[in-house]
Amino acid sequence: xxxxxxxxxxxxxxxxxxxxxxxxxxxxxxxxxxxxxxxxxxxxxxxxxxxxxxxxxxxxxxxxxxxxxxxxxxxxxxxxxxxxxxxxxxxxxxxxxxxxxxxxxxxxxxxxxxxxxxxxxxxxxxxxxxxxxxxxxxxxxxxxxxxxxxxxxxxxxxxxxxxxxxxxxxxxxxxxxxxxxxxxxxxxxxxxxxxxxxx
Amino acid sequence: xxxxxxxxxxxxxxxxxxxxxxxxxxxxxxxxxxxxxxxxxxxxxxxxxxxxxxxxxxxxxxxxxxxxxxxxxxxxxxxxxxxxxxxxxxxxxxxxxxxxxxxxxxxxxxxxxxxxxxxxxxxxxxxxxxxxxxxxxxxxxxxxxxxxxxxxxxxxxxxxxxxxxxxxxxxxxxxxxxxxxxxxxx
Numbered sequence: 001x002x003x004x005x006x007x008x009x010x011x012x013x014x015x016x017x018x019x020x021x022x023x024x025x026x027x028x029x030x031x032x033x034x035x036x037x038x039x040x041x042x043x044x045x046x047x048x049x050x051x052x053x054x055x056x057x058x059x060x061x062x063x064x065x066x067x068x069x070x071x072x073x074x075x076x077x078x079x080x081x082x083x084x085x086x087x088x089x090x091x092x093x094x095x096x097x098x099x100x101x102x103x104x105x106x107x108x109x110x111x112x113x114x115x116x117x118x119x120x121x122x123x124x125x126x127x128x129x130x131x132x133x134x135x136x137x138x139x140x141x142x143x144x145x146x147x148x149x150x151x152x153x154x155x156x157x158x159x160x161x162x163x164x165x166x167x168x169x170x171x172x173x174x175x176x177x178x179x180x181x182x183x184x185x186x187x188x189x190x191x192x193x194x195x196x197x198x199x
Numbered sequence: 200x201x202x203x204x205x206x207x208x209x210x211x212x213x214x215x216x217x218x219x220x221x222x223x224x225x226x227x228x229x230x231x232x233x234x235x236x237x238x239x240x241x242x243x244x245x246x247x248x249x250x251x252x253x254x255x256x257x258x259x260x261x262x263x264x265x266x267x268x269x270x271x272x273x274x275x276x277x278x279x280x281x282x283x284x285x286x287x288x289x290x291x292x293x294x295x296x297x298x299x300x301x302x303x304x305x306x307x308x309x310x311x312x313x314x315x316x317x318x319x320x321x322x323x324x325x326x327x328x329x330x331x332x333x334x335x336x337x338x339x340x341x342x343x344x345x346x347x348x349x350x351x352x353x354x355x356x357x358x359x360x361x362x363x364x365x366x367x368x369x370x371x372x373x374x375x376x377x378x379x380x381x382x383x384x385x
Contacts, residue, residue: 016222017365017377020300023218024287024377027229030211035227036243037219043246051239055230097216112212175209187212 031103032110038095045075052100056107060194067107067192069167073160074098074111074190105194114183120176123186130161131171138166168192224300226290237269244290251292253384260357260382261297265290267354268301268380271347285375295384296360302377309347310366310374316348321361328356358382 027035033055036048052071056064078096096113115123133141142162165172173189219227225247228240244265248258272286289300305313323331332352335345355362363379 017363017379019218020222020377021365021367021375023215023222024229024302026211026215026218027227027287028285030215032215033228033230035215035219036225037216038225038247039250041246041250043249044243047239047243047246051228051236051243054233054235054239057233057235097212097219099212099215110209110212112216173209175212177210177213185213185216187209189209189212 030101031108032099032101034100035097036099037097040075040079040096040098045079048075048098055100059107063107063192063194066167066169067109070109070164070190070192071100073164073167074109074188077160077188078111078113103191106191107194108189108191110187110189112185112187114179115176115186117182117184120184120186124174124176126161127172127174130165133165135166135169138162142166164190222291223293223298224289224291227287228289229285229287231284232269232272232286232288237273240269240288241265247290248297251297253297257297257382257384260359261299263357264299264354264380264382267350267357268299268378271350271354271378272301272303292384296381297384298379298381300377300379302375304369304373305366305376307372307374310376312347313351313364313376314366317351317362317364320348320351320355323355325356325359328352332356354380 027033034048034051036044038044049068049071053064053068056067059067075098078098096111099110099112101108101110130138130141142159145159145162161172168190170191170193173191175187176184177187179185226240226243228236230236241262244261245258248261253261269288272288286303287301291298291300320328320331332349335349335352351362358380360381360383363381365377367375367377369375
């Protein structure tokens with residue numbers, strides 16, 4: 001009996017380690033180096049940034065600055081919207097995720113969080129607009145947005161996405177996957193090229 | 200409602216998020232462990248423990264265990280330097296515990312040694328661990344294997360739980376050591 005229990009425990013442990021090992025393999029395949037999931041507060045954002053900064057210690061200063069700017073914007077987006085899609089006390093609450101890594105010498109930042117379905121159209125058109133513009137167009141849009149926008153309910157003036165596109169110099173990749181309770185899982189990826197280019 | 204198509208390169212994001220939740224992970228770091236990244240990881244863990252309202256003694260235990268795990272990673276076989284980028288550190292929690300997963304490559308003979316020593320360490324009770332630790336310190340031969348054994352005895356003492364581990368063969372000479380160290384939340 002005790003032997004059976006031991007075997008069962010060992011099997012559960014092996015399964016859990018197998019799952020962990022495949023998770024680790026997934027991190028390698030996707031070139032991810034940092035993952036944080038959970039509640040984001042000021043102290044955590046600060047320490048995520050500090051870890052990322054240390055991780056990039058050897059990178060070129062201008063690339064480092066761009067990555068840092070993009071990270072700040074992405075983390076701000078998470079902070080502002082983490083309780084937007086569902087109530088904190090509600091059963092559907094799902095904490096946001098932040099990931100960073102390096103692929104083919106380019107640094108990427110990924111965020112994932114739930115958003116309400118009625119936000120999808122607005123967000124899609126915003127990202128598509130930003131993605132359709134070149135650096136000059138983004139600069140003009142940024143100026144225009146700064147002059148005309150009002151601070152929205154969640155505290156942002158809608159400048160974050162424009163700034164992310166300006167700093168990263170690459171189109172913003174995004175996707176929505178259906179989730180429960182009229183929400184969708186919103187993934188966003190920004191890639192910052194390591195080659196020097198004036199943005 | 201018509202939704203934009205899923206960008207294929209991003210399909211893994213919700214999957215990873217789901218896995219993180221299933222595995223109850225809060226933080227994962229993979230790569231080279233320098234003094235600076237180690238400090239930043241400690242800072243991040245501290246921030247996370249703060250937001251979990253962990254008590255001082257629990258925080259202290261988590262920190263001690265974490266430092267032990269990070270030391271094990273950093274003090275890995277010098278020959279593994281080129282593979283050092285594969286080391287991993289993860290912090291997680293369940294209702295009753297915080298846990299730390301650490302993973303790193305160990306080279307041939309050391310893996311055999313761990314296979315032999317870790318089950319012995321796991322059979323010992325707190326007092327026996329203490330005695331073994333003290334006797335090892337006194338008798339410590341200045342070689343790598345006794346240093347490594349001492350580090351694992353210390354880790355078992357600090358955690359107060361058995362060390363769960365798995366050794367996965369990478370190639371003929373290298374083995375990946377995955378270890379779970381738990382710390383009670385109360």
